[in-house]
Amino acid sequence: MISPALTDALGRWLDHERALGGAAQNTLTAYQADVLGFLAFMQRHHTEAQGLAAIARVTVSDMRSWMAHERGRGLSARSLARALSAVKSFYRWLSAREGFEPTAVLSTRAPRMKARLPRPLDEEAAHRVLEAVELQSTEPWVAARDVAVVTLLWGCGLRISEALSLTGAEAPLPDTLRITGKGGKERLVPVLPAARQAVSAYVKLCPHPMDAALPLFRGVRGGALSPRPIQKAMEAARMQLGLPPTATPHAMRHSFATHLLSAGGDLRAIQELLGHASLSTTQTYTAVDAARLMEIYDKAHPRA
Known part of the structure; x- marks a missing residue:
């Protein structure tokens, strides 16, 4: 179970994105779903409740496991890149306030994607x-x-x-x-x-x-x-x-x-x-x- 402190932190981060980042509601809803999905995976992965201390200890290996799991359940490279971007943004904000080192998360590379060109009509x-x-x-x-x-x-x-x-x-x-x-x-x-x-x-x-x-x-x-x-x-x-x-x-x-x-x-x-x-x-x-x-x-x- 995700701890109340972490749930509160997620809510405050979303408020921050809304107030200072100017994020639209649809974007905030997607951010929340992506980060909650990540936190839920880490809870299952470590078989323990995810609090602020646990989330600060996420390793490069943990990140690889999460990304492999997401691709394994059929998530596209583009959707995974979006989820990773949301997780990184959350970690960047949280680490600045909690004083932990977020390098393992922030250094994770997004999956390679083939650029999608718009398909206009003549x-x-x-x-x-x-x-x-x-x-x-x-x-x-x-x-x-x-x-x-x-x-x-x-x-x-x-x-x-x-x-x-x-x-x-x-x-x-x-x-x-x-x-x-x-x-x-x-x-x-x-x-x-x-x-x-x-x-x-x-x-x-x-x-x-x-x-x-x-x-x-x-x-x-x-x-x-x-x-x-x-x-x-x-x-x-x-x-x-x-x-x-x-x-x-x-x-x-x-x-x-x-x-x-x-x-x-x-x-x-x-x-x-x-x-x-x-x-x-x-x-x-x-x-x-x-x-x-x-x-x-x-x-x-x-x-x-």
Whole structure:
């Protein structure tokens, strides 16, 4: 059993991450699950209750055993790397307060991962997705709603959670939206005419009142719209168009970034528009663009 002192320490660390690190609630929930899983393993591994003293004695061998166990139960390299990052962050914070040496944990290397490139759609496919999404509902206002959301993902590079967090106060859409993204970071996003038109068409048809304090995008019963209906509309659209499973709502955001880069957009500017904390995240799109160019080259110049 994890000791009350360690449980309290975990809670205080999460409060620290929330207050000073600006971590979102979903991130904090994942951190808590990852660290609790680690502590539970160490308890089974050592067959003793895990208190502050026991956790300070974790060795390199213990860390290897934990990582082997996690991979053995089917955890992907990416998920394990995320869990290790959470454990290291917790240990870094705890060791500074309890005065123990955390080297065994902090020196543990994350598993190697093959970099996953975003899978954007080309411009023609993105246009066809918008047209197909509109056909997935027989209710005109629902069809207009789904098109408006997907247009915001592609035309403004919003995350689906950001689009669904808009309120009636944003209608009609201004020339620039102030978006609060991950970690509470704010950014300004230009709104294209197509996005304004799509949202305007939805607002005119929506049967629910557009109160400034209520969500802009509504479910059938009038409550806040969840991501699932948009995901389902995209699933149906991609099946209709014969597109791969990677054609998700988030792929529309990837497409926004890749199309800007292809048109000569500045990487730093795209970073700001997407709300990426690190330029290295945005630089992933340069690899996507290079991969696409090589594919075109190979088709144009087949090997003998």
